[in-house]
Amino acid sequence: MRRTLGAVLVLSLLAWAGTVWTYPPTGLTIWTVREQLILLTGLGAYTLMALIMLLAVRPQWIESRMGGLDKMYRLHKWSGILATALAAAHYLIKIGKPLLLAVFDPVAKAPRSAAWLDVFRGSAKDIGEWAVWILVVVVALTLWRRFPYHLWRQVHRIAAVVFLVAAFHGVVLTPAAWWLQPAGWLVAAATAVGSACAVLALTGNIGRARRHRGTVLSIDPLSGDVLSLVCSVQGDWRHRAGQFAFLTADRREGAHPFTVSGADDGTGRVRFSIKALGDYTRRLQTSLKVGQAVTVEGPYGCFDFQQDDGCPQIWVAAGIGVTPFIAWLESLRSKPDCAPRATLYYCARNKADAPFAQMLETLCAQIPRVTLHTRFSDTQRPLTAADLLAEHVRGAPWPQVWFCGPTRFADALKQGLHRRGMPVRQHFHQEIFQMR
Numbered sequence: 001m002r003r004t005l006g007a008v009l010v011l012s013l014l015a016w017a018g019t020v021w022t023y024p025p026t027g028l029t030i031w032t033v034r035e036q037l038i039l040l041t042g043l044g045a046y047t048l049m050a051l052i053m054l055l056a057v058r059p060q061w062i063e064s065r066m067g068g069l070d071k072m073y074r075l076h077k078w079s080g081i082l083a084t085a086l087a088a089a090h091y092l093i094k095i096g097k098p099l100l101l102a103v104f105d106p107v108a109k110a111p112r113s114a115a116w117l118d119v120f121r122g123s124a125k126d127i128g129e130w131a132v133w134i135l136v137v138v139v140a141l142t143l144w145r146r147f148p149y150h151l152w153r154q155v156h157r158i159a160a161v162v163f164l165v166a167a168f169h170g171v172v173l174t175p176a177a178w179w180l181q182p183a184g185w186l187v188a189a190a191t192a193v194g195s196a197c198a199v200l201a202l203t204g205n206i207g208r209a210r211r212h213r214g215t216v217l218s219i220d221p222l223s224g225d226v227l228s229l230v231c232s233v234q235g236d237w238r239h240r241a242g243q244f245a246f247l248t249a250d251r252r253e254g255a256h257p258f259t260v261s262g263a264d265d266g267t268g269r270v271r272f273s274i275k276a277l278g279d280y281t282r283r284l285q286t287s288l289k290v291g292q293a294v295t296v297e298g299p300y301g302c303f304d305f306q307q308d309d310g311c312p313q314i315w316v317a318a319g320i321g322v323t324p325f326i327a328w329l330e331s332l333r334s335k336p337d338c339a340p341r342a343t344l345y346y347c348a349r350n351k352a353d354a355p356f357a358q359m360l361e362t363l364c365a366q367i368p369r370v371t372l373h374t375r376f377s378d379t380q381r382p383l384t385a386a387d388l389l390a391e392h393v394r395g396a397p398w399p400q401v402w403f404c405g406p407t408r409f410a411d412a413l414k415q416g417l418h419r420r421g422m423p424v425r426q427h428f429h430q431e432i433f434q435m436r
């Protein structure tokens, strides 16, 4: 993620530097420096905004390169934060002019945009200011974890409109001479890509090609707060074990992501195991009905142990994060010899909170290469990095760790593994059950 963000910033910087090199500002004064800073921060913010829009439409080719949609959304979020910071800097430098005027003499301004765009300059500046304020509010609500997700989702939709506003602002105020320079080409490319994606988003077409109509076939409570839901899906449905789909049972509520907690048996049936983690998933436990129409969009995700290097693996499933591992085990049941040598830790608070313990025992009994350890935090100490590496011999290749569960638990394990020298970037794989 950091590399992608860095690459976008470097690209903006190079495009700006290339342009300044061939089209240098007249003289080096506080005013030309201010002007260039405004242009550079604006270019960086705008390029990041185009990236945000591109990621928002979930292109398949990016998903496989980035290692899953959950990682794409994390990049989307941090691009949003960075774009807002740059846009705010752009705006602050602009409105800071009176402060400079108190110290420096003003100079006459050269015309900036192409003459035919001059009539739009005033409105482009005004709506650009509004766009910055709206971005700041959207980012603040994103970071304020207590703000309800369903309300945040509605507010967040405005981001596509903000992009189109920023496109108008950017195109009108880009210096005329830039259009034949690298910075102008970058503005043009960002405008084309971002606007196309914004229109896709505003017309409700994101993920349309991967949407399938479905019907609820069965609903079984697995425990007090987890239900198992089986749906039949129309059309050509195929998924890899460990992938997830967006399920819409109520159009007003919209789509929620759930792992397909079973292997693909070619019958067009998908199973979801849904834990009541919030308002909607709590309501689902009682509101779903057999025969109800649903929409299943997917599959998405790259949580796939088969990307292994032949080394032993460690699988850590915490709470409802066990669902991708169930799908993996089911897919290996018919070919147990193809399973990697793996140790699976299923972590839950206690027996009542571990509705999948029996199912895992049955599955692992059929796949001898996978060893199951069930851990209850009410009676045992929490699983640590030292436990995971207990059998690791110094100098031997590091195992691949596959984790799905609460983020704080993942962070604690990752830090511990890193302290013990494991290159976690290559060896720790995490499915993130959170998209905001």
Ligand SMILES: Cc1cc2nc3c(=O)[nH]c(=O)nc-3n(C[C@H](O)[C@H](O)[C@H](O)COP(=O)(O)OP(=O)(O)OC[C@H]3O[C@@H](n4cnc5c(N)ncnc54)[C@H](O)[C@@H]3O)c2cc1C
Pocket (backbone or CB within 6 Å): 070, 148, 149, 150, 244, 254, 255, 256, 257, 258, 259, 260, 261, 273, 274, 275, 276, 277, 278, 279, 280, 281, 282, 320, 323, 431, 432, 433, 434, 435, 436
């Ligand atoms: C890749 C992935 C796979 C998942 N697999 C499972 C699974 O197999 N079983 C399971 O029980 N849960 C799974 N989840 C979590 C599940 O999506 C959330 O628990 C559920 O959406 C919460 O909705 P809520 O309205 O009840 O809770 P809220 O309290 O409204 O939301 C709790 C959190 O869930 C996330 N969330 C809520 N709504 C959405 C949405 N529409 N889209 C994306 N994220 C949302 C947000 O991060 C939010 O902060 C998965 C999540 C992801 C990202």
